[in-house]
Amino acid sequence: MNVTALLGDRAVAHPDRIALIDRVAGQWRTTTYAQLEQASQRLAAHLQQQGWRAGDGVLILQPVTADLYVVIAAVLRLGLIGIFLDPAANLAANLQQFPPRALIASRKVALWRWRYPPLRSLPLGAIADRWLTDSPSSEVLTTRYDAPAAAAALVAFTSGSTARPKAMLRTHGLLLAQHQALKPVLQFRAGAIEATALPLFVLPNLAAGLTVLLPPVNWRSPGQTHAQPVINALRQHRAERLLAAPALLQRLTDWSLARGVSLPDLRHIFLGGAPVLPALVAQLQQLAPAAEITAVYGSTEAEPIASLRHTAITATDLARVQAGGGLPAGQPVAAINLRILQPQVDDSARSLSPAAFAAATQPISQVGEIIVSGAHVLSSYLDPADNARCKLRVGETLWHRTGDAGYLDTQGRLWLLGRCRGRVQDGAGTIYPLAVEAIANNYPGVRRSALVSLSGERTLLIELAAPTNLEPLRQAITPLGVHRLERCRRLPVDRRHNAKLDYAVLERWLARRR
Template identity: 45%
Template sequence: MKNIAAILQHQAQLYPDAIAIIDRHSRQTSFSRLNQAAIHTASNLSAAGIQAGDAVLVFQPMSAELYIILIALFRLGAIALFLDPSAGKTHIERCCQLYRAKALIATPKAHFLRLISPAIRQIPLKFCVSPFCSLFRPTPATGDIYPATFETPALLTFTSGSTGYPKAAMRTHGFLLTQHQVLENHLQLQPGKVDLTTLPIFVLANLASGVTSLIPNVNLRQPGNINAAKVISQIQTYQPQSGVASPAFWERLAEACQQDGLILPSFRQIFSGGAPVFVSLIRRLQAIAPQAEVIAVYGSTEAEPIAERVSPRTLPDNASLGLCVGKPIPEIALKILRNQWGTPLSYSTPEAFDRDCLPSGEVGEIVVSGSHVLSGYLQGKGDSETKFDVSKQRWHRTGDLGYLDTEGQLWLLGRCSACIVDDEGILYPFAVEAIARQFSQVRHAAVISHQGKRLLCLELQSPLPDLAILHRALDWAKLSEIQILSKIPVDKRHNAKIDYPALQQILAQNSKA
């Protein structure tokens, strides 16, 4: 059986009294209690009419309830749908049109979305997650698990749609199991370990490995604005050995620790990904967690992880080369292709593909292939932009520019769409931004072409003592100007990736003022 719920149930049998999840207000839920609650919830959903293949839209923050619901849906062979409500009404409507949900499971607050969304109002079955929710009531459940295959759909998420319509990424039970095995290997997940976890997919990996997930008691939808004091208190109480979070989350935590002169000695590993992990953050994390390895993880929605870098204590000063993300993991194939972003790719033979692959040191598109790389989007919508086949092997175009050095390490140079090509030549964003981010006073940096000029925009967390030093360090980039902005727009999910289109709008508005 390939049902992901089976491996979760197995952990409940091995470690029934071990703590699976610690969430808000120090509430602790054991593996056996989590599994029993999922069995009861699956029975109640089945009685309400949810069957294998039905889609259920879920609006629930990271908590024990979220994983009870998720495991219950897996047990039934139903499909869990997740979308970002903060993306707005248009995004919600488009996502709901891509895949029709039979049921909605949401918090009381999330049910207010029914007032603005006709698509959500049309969902036939609706459940409210609350202390009195009927979903979780005990029932004489059988506990049977749907006999899923490798290809049985399990989890559907949507891209942001920032460059057009959102794409639907369907993960099957087999895909989730494969991804779990890769994450287990590279996160070194072991039973009894406590992991500070901020990203939903990693809690699933923890549950499948007997690891305790410590979920921060803060708003994880805004990692760049968390109440760091609350998180530090949880860390001091539960002493996690590892942590996984976006750079924005770790920046807030490191800033608070340094202000108060605190260190976090329990950490042995700190993983950061989902956005660029610059050297300045690595140094700050090494200072507040002196016993920990700091590991930068490069990946994407479609391929997680792709590469990882275990940062040495002495970091080389080579930011002008871009952002080093380490070596590709063994489970993935990675190539650098001649940059053709925006043009669909097709290769009739492996030889034709090989001719487009670049040697070490040359910059191009990063493309990946592997069993934990999403092979396509729902109904093929979006495949022509980011997928291509070479002799039955499916490849994914990450949309990132980079190169491999002579030691096989991958260096990122920014998004293909953010690359600047003008009369001065080619300018790669990360080659500039990585240097700017070496200055501790810089919170965000973005290089952009605006009205024919190369601009470096900075958001500062404290005044730079001398901009002339930065000018000299970037003399080779032939910048027209360095602008200080009160805020540089970043992505909503991780609060760390530069939103270049939004930045263009800000600059345009400033030009008119």
């Protein structure tokens, strides 16, 4: 087993098909499947000659270009473990969790790495961004490491938006299972041009034979992306599909609709990485009238969990959102098992008997924590201590506790109510964040909001995108027991998708207010 075999199959079947379109030094560049395969073979041979063997960890510091996927393919081909750092975390702290044996970096990073003590001692295995252009070696490695399903493939980190970033080890088996789980959701169509602004999804797209356009986005902060170059790229390359986080798509719709710009070539838009609001879906329908819009719910540990097409959202659903019912996430995907765990189940619970588990799960329409299991769900964090809060064993099945609150409706669809840790409990009962925030965030002029408790009073913090009359919003949330609105200059969000509230920062801010 080796996930790169799928890429090799594509190179054999369609060698001249364009695999990647990226922008380098101000110019567009195309890479065919044959070129991707050959470049990764050359790099793999080079790394093997240096003495790196299966199981060795390799730190990868390379921007999101075609070169990055050459490196990933070469690393996985050899059975090495690719390590990706969380940009929001301390470099030394990340490296302590999984110390690498070598570094593969861009020319730029290779020059400045001496300024960072954690990188100085790492041997430079290769310059990442040279194997497609001025390869220093013509030798190739055509064989692949035959990896057991449990063999480590990639180490990455959770976003840290809801807790300390945790190191995750993805195996070859998990990557292949994730690819299979994504197939019915993303409806892969070989040869279609997809603009992919979520780096995690590029590898599955390549394995499916798509042509992946890497748009000129701000990869470190998607919500700060300049929209015009991205729109121009989508139009120039006639992208048929677009996959991105809501924060980026909001930037694109705001810019385009203000100028009467549309994307008639788009046939599919996929959103992931943060809650998807009905208002954004409506704007995307204006931007791309011919596109089918699909919201994909998941987490770093389990992607995908559920999906929802915009055509399945009814007027009744929208009324439920406005009444405090949260946001619809759609039917759980076929590859996943999903339950709703009762809120009173302690965070420290490590295992339950099957009978106790059955008694601890919620019936239809009752709120609790969303938990999942399946072949594409991460079974363990790198540090076993991180499993204490997030993993629950029931017999032979290991369940992942997402930390998200939600419920299943009578149609079996999942509804989201926000982070469990964000719920407010007071004399009036318990209220979950998205019950209120989904109403506010859908309101004209509101960029984002946060439900909190200030001085024992339910309070909605509001960050505005434009001046607006908040009185109708105040009236809409009063039935939910929220009587206080407070404007904020800026609410803290995660650095990865720029959309989810950063609860660690928010809680520190609230502690100073109390």
